[in-house]
Every structure is written in structure tokens, then in C-alpha cells.
Amino acid sequence: MRRILSILLENESGALSRVSGLFSARGYNIESLTVAPTEDNTLSRMTIVTSGSEKVIEQITKQLNKLVDVVKLMDLTDGAHIERELLLVKAVAKDDRREEVKRLVDIFRGRIIDVTSDTYTVELTGNGEKIDAFIVALSVTEIVEVVRSGVSGIARGNRALKL
Amino acid sequence: MELTGADILVRCLQDEGIDYIFGYPGGAALHIYDAIYKQDVVKHVLVRHEQGATHAADGYARATGKPGVVLVTSGPGVTNTVTGIATAYMDSIPMVVLSAQVPTSVIGDDAFQEVDAIGITRPCVKHNFLVKDVKDLAATIKKAFFIASTGRPGPVLVDVPKDITANLCEYNYPESVEMRSYAPVQKGHPKQIGRAAKLLMEARKPIIYSGGGIVMGKAEKELTELVHYLGYPCTNTLMGLGGFPAEDPQFIGMLGMHGTYEANMAMHDCDVMLAVGARFDDRITGDIAKFAPNARIIHIDIDPASIGKVVPVEVPLVGGAAPVLRDLLASLKSLGSKPDVGKTADWWKEINEWRSLKSFEFDRTRSDVIKPQFVVEKLYELTNGEAYVTSDVGQHQMWAAQHYKFSKPLRWINSGGLGTMGFGLPAAIGVKFAHPDADVACITGEASILMCIQELATCKQYDIPVNIINLNNRYLGMVRQWQEFFYERRYSQSYMNALPDFVKMAESYGHKGIQIHDPADVEGALKEAIDDKSSLYFLDFITDQAENVYPMIAGGKGHHEMVLKPEANAEMITKRELA
Numbered sequence A: 001m002r003r004i005l006s007i008l009l010e011n012e013s014g015a016l017s018r019v020s021g022l023f024s025a026r027g028y029n030i031e032s033l034t035v036a037p038t039e040d041n042t043l044s045r046m047t048i049v050t051s052g053s054e055k056v057i058e059q060i061t062k063q064l065n066k067l068v069d070v071v072k073l074m075d076l077t078d079g080a081h082i083e084r085e086l087l088l089v090k091a092v093a094k095d096d097r098r099e100e101v102k103r104l105v106d107i108f109r110g111r112i113i114d115v116t117s118d119t120y121t122v123e124l125t126g127n128g129e130k131i132d133a134f135i136v137a138l139s140v141t142e143i144v145e146v147v148r149s150g151v152s153g154i155a156r157g158n159r160a161l162k163l
Numbered sequence B: 001m002e003l004t005g006a007d008i009l010v011r012c013l014q015d016e017g018i019d020y021i022f023g024y025p026g027g028a029a030l031h032i033y034d035a036i037y038k039q040d041v042v043k044h045v046l047v048r049h050e051q052g053a054t055h056a057a058d059g060y061a062r063a064t065g066k067p068g069v070v071l072v073t074s075g076p077g078v079t080n081t082v083t084g085i086a087t088a089y090m091d092s093i094p095m096v097v098l099s100a101q102v103p104t105s106v107i108g109d110d111a112f113q114e115v116d117a118i119g120i121t122r123p124c125v126k127h128n129f130l131v132k133d134v135k136d137l138a139a140t141i142k143k144a145f146f147i148a149s150t151g152r153p154g155p156v157l158v159d160v161p162k163d164i165t166a167n168l169c170e171y172n173y174p175e176s177v178e179m180r181s182y183a184p185v186q187k188g189h190p191k192q193i194g195r196a197a198k199l200l201m202e203a204r205k206p207i208i209y210s211g212g213g214i215v216m217g218k219a220e221k222e223l224t225e226l227v228h229y230l231g232y233p234c235t236n237t238l239m240g241l242g243g244f245p246a247e248d249p250q251f252i253g254m255l256g257m258h259g260t261y262e263a264n265m266a267m268h269d270c271d272v273m274l275a276v277g278a279r280f281d282d283r284i285t286g287d288i289a290k291f292a293p294n295a296r297i298i299h300i301d302i303d304p305a306s307i308g309k310v311v312p313v314e315v316p317l318v319g320g321a322a323p324v325l326r327d328l329l330a331s332l333k334s335l336g337s338k339p340d341v342g343k344t345a346d347w348w349k350e351i352n353e354w355r356s357l358k359s360f361e362f363d364r365t366r367s368d369v370i371k372p373q374f375v376v377e378k379l380y381e382l383t384n385g386e387a388y389v390t391s392d393v394g395q396h397q398m399w400a401a402q403h404y405k406f407s408k409p410l411r412w413i414n415s416g417g418l419g420t421m422g423f424g425l426p427a428a429i430g431v432k433f434a435h436p437d438a439d440v441a442c443i444t445g446e447a448s449i450l451m452c453i454q455e456l457a458t459c460k461q462y463d464i465p466v467n468i469i470n471l472n473n474r475y476l477g478m479v480r481q482w483q484e485f486f487y488e489r490r491y492s493q494s495y496m497n498a499l500p501d502f503v504k505m506a507e508s509y510g511h512k513g514i515q516i517h518d519p520a521d522v523e524g525a526l527k528e529a530i531d532d533k534s535s536l537y538f539l540d541f542i543t544d545q546a547e548n549v550y551p552m553i554a555g556g557k558g559h560h561e562m563v564l565k566p567e568a569n570a571e572m573i574t575k576r577e578l579a
């Protein structure tokens, strides 16, 4: 079961290592983890994508809640939600491939944000599936490097994770 | 008036009501030690190794329920505390460890005696803090005590850089703490309490299984009342001993790997299980796949993460053991009548049959060699069951748990979760500081005792007349037992060669020592040690080398597959199979 957990945690220096340490110590999976301060600079917001049986997910949320730095936690996958990830990718764009890469970027609604005579650097946001699909499609050319931000998420409608 | 950070730290301890701290000085801690020197409200106990400081503070905490306090220097001072911190963490013991740190200006530079105390201890503390500004110091100390001693208790480390202890600030100790991210619940959910009450009333084969949460949660009265009201059998975990009076007819003994036959069989066969302040540790459950197959489980715990972690639970109840048990009893009473005695009569009959096997019995016919169980039994008799008993880890620990019948909480002090050899002697020191007039005995083995033997010097310095009961089998007995059972008697590295002369050793530290070989001398030696209230006695009992701890649930086995004794077991298993 894939789960997206959103966490508000104290913006303290050790907080991130407490969360990541918990996952490694107890052998839980982390698919991705993103974290940055919020509009309230005493709080950070973290999104963790993890997977496991129902029992494991229950333990993960309980163990996270137990951390003194964790202020609030929400399992986004419990309800309707939006997930987004940012992809930055640099690909070879030469000769006949130059046009083709441009077309692919348009189809996926990405943007070319940097160019050289033989490469494009592309920015694309979307859910993981879309990003995976774009990377597969890009195999028409040579990919130089791929940077993925990991998933951020937010609940749909009135549901919100706030104090 | 502005005070230095060091003075503030000591004032915090005074205002927190701390009488003793256990520690060892060093460079980064010198300002703090100077502040300690200038006052005499908080008394500092100088141990001989920082591990000893943590175990002593831990023993103090286990014998009082109040947080134990440790003070150490940076670097090796902190690393030496890790075993003790982890020991306290595994058993949910309230403890505050104050560690000095190199000055903030050089943190991260690999300075002399710098170690990442926060990083090293993170996995084995409830929480830890690095104080970066003297203005935060007092509030951080307050939070540390608050976190350590509320909810599910545990160790909290506060790392204080040396410059912070020199910087000046107004002193103001907060009266209380509010933390938006930490608010443990005490009261149980009323609806769940109602469900639990109903389920308990339906039981035909009930069992009440309680752990360390009763002891640390000071819920022994509530538990006893509930058990008596229901008329159901009660078993304790190793950590829970003393949480229910051992001599009570409804007590069916300790459960788990070396628990009584009746407790383990009842756990296996029960239909309703009420677990309170216990965490379904693997030494308790045996093979999880075979665990209590018919049980509908109610689990009361202050830590939500404990509930449902190991076994599925029908009625989860988050809250403090005492308030929840009180509400549960009220809820039961509101249902009108007590459970029908007739409904559990068959169950009690079965339990009493298991009980009649006397699974803790040992060979009393031998007059040539001291049986270790006999020593514990005599100690129990001679101290009227009132002593505080610490132990180390191994066979002796199990015999202590089996044969010293604890009727009061906070008396049985052992490292259950981490299983730390070396715990017993320093823990006994902490207990003796907490209860100077009580009998304190440390039941140990010749291997364990050597792991913190240096604390005999601490005992001398502070006149700590604890009695050391060394059950000397010249083996890492528990290791040898497993090698006998599971490794075809290949006794790899489990023989204790080149032992010291314990009597001379005790004497060299300024204590008294007796070596005892003859069973006939056991009582006399114990008496002498117990009656002499001013001396530490090291009683070196030369015991039967071949003795094993029975009964036993081997790894991967279920409760019902418990081995009683090599001979008795065959008979019992067939009896069960026939039935």
C-alpha cells in the first residue's frame, strides 16, 4: 500500500534526522521525503511517501506521532488529495531530435528552461506517473541528468493540515 | 541578578527537587562541577564509570518512580553513558542525562573530546536537546524533566556546550510547560472502556496480564482492586513483578520464556486477555503465530504505538494505567453484578492443575552443592520479602524473578528490555540512595558483576551497605544453557576462567566478603550480611554448575510448548495430548 504522509514538525535542527532515523531504525520504506519551512517559520512541512501493509502504516504513523518534534500528521491518501513532483531533466537535443524533444515537452506540458546548442533542460511538474511516463518518452534521445524533487502533497477541498 | 549557565543548571535541579545526581567530571563539565561545589542542596555522587552513573540513576528512578539524573562530560563521558541510556529507554525509565559539550564555537571541528551526543543517543532517548543559548537553558531543563517523567517515561538527554555554562542570564525556572507537539493522554476513551468492561464480563477463560506500566504508572492499587473484583487470574511480566502481590491466590506467577507453567498455559488457552502496561515483548509471547489463538484482547497502554504493534487488539485503550483501570472498574460496577463465579470455575480448575506441577521447583535433595534457587529463596525469607532486589542478566536474574516473591512495586529492579549485564551493582547504589534504610540486595553472576565492578569503590566512598549475592557457577550460565540445549553442548567461550578471588577483591575495596560452598552455610552467611547494616557484603556462593533455568519456552515455540524439565515435560505433554 503506497501512502503519502504529511507532517508538520518543529523547525529544529535535529528534527529531520529523528524522522529519517526512525525509518531506518525500524526498517520502514521511504520512497521519497521532502521538507521545507512553512509560512510559520517555527514549523516545517514534510511529505513522506512510504509503503507497507496496513499494520506497518499504522505503526509508522504512531511512531511518527510519538516523536516529540512532530506537531501534527495527516495521511493524505486517506482522502482526496493532490500530489505533485517537480522534474528537472537535461537531455540531448541535436539534429532531428531537437524538434522531437520540443514536441514531447509540449505534449507533457513541460517547459524548456535552458538551452545549449545540443541540449535542452526541461522543467515538468505532475504526479509520479506522469513524470515516469515523460522520462520513458524521452528515451528517444539521450538523457544527461535527471533531478526529481520527491512528492509534495496537499488535501483537496476543506481538509487541511494546520495547527 | 544574572547567573552563569552552570549556576542556572544547578538551580534548575534544585527547583526540580532533585536530591541526588550521579556523575563524573571532565573538561567541558568543569563550570558545572564548580557550580555544584558551591552548594549542597543537590548532592553529587561520584561513580567510577559513566555507565555506572546511568545505572545508578536508573536504579534510583525504578525504586522511586522519580526521574534519575546523570551528569557527564563530553566525548568519552557521553559515549560511556550510551548502554545505560539504552537500558533505561527499553524499560521506559524516567531519566535526565546532562552531558557537557565542547564550546559552540568549535562544534563540528572535531575538537578535543567532541562527539555528536545528540546523534549518538538519538535512537535510544525519548528526546534530546542541544542548548545553543543560555537563555534557553532553564526552559530546556524543565522540558527535559517534563518529557522524561510524563506519558510513557524515558531518558532525555540535554547537551550543554561549555560556553553556555559560562554565559550569563537572568534565572527563571518555568512553573509549567506547554508543548504543542507533546501532550500525553491520561484518561481512557469512555466508549472503549465500556467495550472493555463488556468483554471482560463475557469471559469464560479470562486472564489479566500486566507489565512495567503498572509499576512505573503507580497503578498497583487499581490493578489489585480490579483483579479482586473480577476474580480472574493475574500474571505479571518480568518488568511487572510487584505490580500485583505475588502471594495473592489470584496470582499465577510470571509469564514468558521462564515464567510459570500455569501463566503460560493460561495465556495460550484464554478467551479474553486484558493486557495492561505491557508490550507483548517476544520473550513474553514466544512464537507470535502460536500466541493465544483464541484470545480477544483488550490492551491498555499509555503509548498508542505499543497497541497493535505485535498482536491485533480488539479493544485498544490509550491512557495511564491508573486512571484507565479506575474508570474500567467503575464501568464494570455500573453493569450491576460481578462476573458469575461459576462461569470461570472450570478455568480455575484447569489453572490449578497446571499450578500443581510447581514448575519452579528444584532439586532439594542435594546436600553437596548449593542450588542457586535455594539462595534466592532464603534471601526472600530472611528479608521478609521486603528487600529491594536488583539483578544483572542471566540465569541468576531468572532465578531471582522466580523465587523472590515481590508483593510491592518498585522493589524488583532489573534490565528487562535491553538485558544489560553490569546493571545490578550500580543500580543497587541508586536504590540505596533513594531508600537508605531499606535492605538492598544485588543478585548477580560472576560474569555480570565484573562488568561494573569498579562501583565497589563508590560503595565505599558513600558507605553503601548493599549486599551482593553472587551466584557463582563459573559459567556464562545462560549462554551455557543455550549451548547445552541448542548447540550440542559445545560450550564456546562460556566458561569463566581466571576469576578473581571475590572475597579478597571485596576486602581490597574495603568491604566484607564470604565465600560459601556448603548449602548448610547459606542461611548463616545471608543472615550475617543482612544483619550487618553498616557493611557491604560480597557473598560469593559457589553454586551448582549444571543447573538450568526451567521451565522454558524455546525460541520459535508457543506457550503451550513450554518445557518443564527434561523428565517432567514428557509426562505433561502426553497428558495434554491425551486431553
Ligand SMILES: Cc1ncc(C[n+]2csc(CCOP(=O)(O)OP(=O)(O)O)c2C)c(N)n1
Pocket: B392, B393, B394, B395, B396, B397, B419, B420, B421, B422, B444, B445, B446, B447, B448, B449, B471, B473, B475, B476, B477, B478, B479
Ligand atoms: C553486556 C552484555 N553482554 C552480553 C550479554 C549476553 N549474555 C546474557 S546472559 C550472559 C551470561 C551471564 O553470566 P553470569 O553473569 O555469570 O550469569 P549466569 O547466567 O551464570 O547466572 C551473557 C553473556 C548481555 N546480556 N549483556
